[in-house]
Amino acid sequence: MGGDSMTDDRADDGHGMTTDLRPRALDVAPGGVHSNARLGHAEMFFERGSGAHVQDVTGRRYIDYVLGRGPNLLGHAPQAVLKAANAAAESGMCLGSQHPLEVLAAEKLRSLLGWPGMLRFTTTGSEAAELALRVARAYTGRQEIVRFEGHYHGWLVDDAPAPGADQTAARWPAGVDPWTHMLPWNDEHALRTLLERRGTRIAAVIMEPVMFNHGGTLPAPGYLRACRRLTEACGAQLIFDEIVTGARLAPGGAAEVFGVTPDLAMYAKGIAAGWPVAAVAGHRAALSMVEDGTVNHRGTYNGSTASMAAVVATVDAIADGQVHRHIEAVGSRLMSGFAEIADKVGVRLRVRGFPAAFYIALVDRDPGEPWEEAAPPDMSGYRRLVAGLVDRGIWASARGNWYLSAAHTHDDISTTLRGFRDVLASFAAGDR
């Protein structure tokens, strides 16, 4: 990827900035962004992505470990998916009826995942989470939901305003909260106690099977199995939010890795190489609640032809395991390289997760077991670490999440490790 699309008259006044874009964005959209998840880097404007790299509007190129917050499992603009999606789009995007590709996409995804009876496509992960909860409520005839501190299930479920904002003004739907129990995760005792007390009123227990949105904490040995047993015993639906983990940790996601089958699960970021598709998968009896209209699920853009072609091409690309083996190799090198470098320069670093998606944090005490509650990290130190990496052409999230793709090469990893060593060395020299 070169700087060929750049024009000479764009003023460069910092990473990803031109003099005019940010004020124009601020004028036309709240916060100058179209997702509050991007407020933290609202000044960054990328103009293209290719493979494992993104290029900002000033022509600067970065190795990308954010990957659009996960969806680019095959790298940016993967040729096979692009070709298939473009060909489908040529025949029309939203035909307003059924299309052969949506049958094929659902069949392929179901056989990749291995366990579901059926699935329903949505357009975003947030909608999929909302749908899964409605299905669980309709199927069980119960209202109450159990969820866990630090787990994210999309902005429809997570309607809490930002800290400091009016905590009552912007919530929707009002009245969800009285039906929601928030528990600490990885605490079998807490879940058992609640389910013994109120189990017959609980429709669903929903969780990320790995805490990728908060610390990268793994499930404690046996914890997911215990959740499976406890929910079965009281007739609650176990919902895995596999929007990050699905098709990424393994073709069958966390359910495959940990050998625990949920009743319902949501998928999104691993299944369509960046095209806007999500899905709720589950057993037939539960999803039939949608068929007879007990649960109303609609969506103008659901199953659009290009998106369905993208699912088919993505599943085809990952089904033989090659992609996962490559990501395992490059991601493991990066994880162990980070840990070794930190060790050498005497900086305490917590590295948690899987080669395809992991989490790092600067900590001031022993990181502990990967399933133990993480002590709060040094976020301001970490932000400075990320700023140093960005200076060296490495685009990483200031929250600590790292994503690897099929397009990252061993050269990318070597460059990243060199950059990381330089920044940490400057920390050790007192710049932190």
Ligand SMILES: Cc1ncc(COP(=O)(O)O)c(C=O)c1O
């Ligand atoms: C675990 C999890 N669930 C749900 C969502 C929401 O998905 P979307 O942003 O597509 O609405 C996300 C998005 O980051 C997520 O990480």
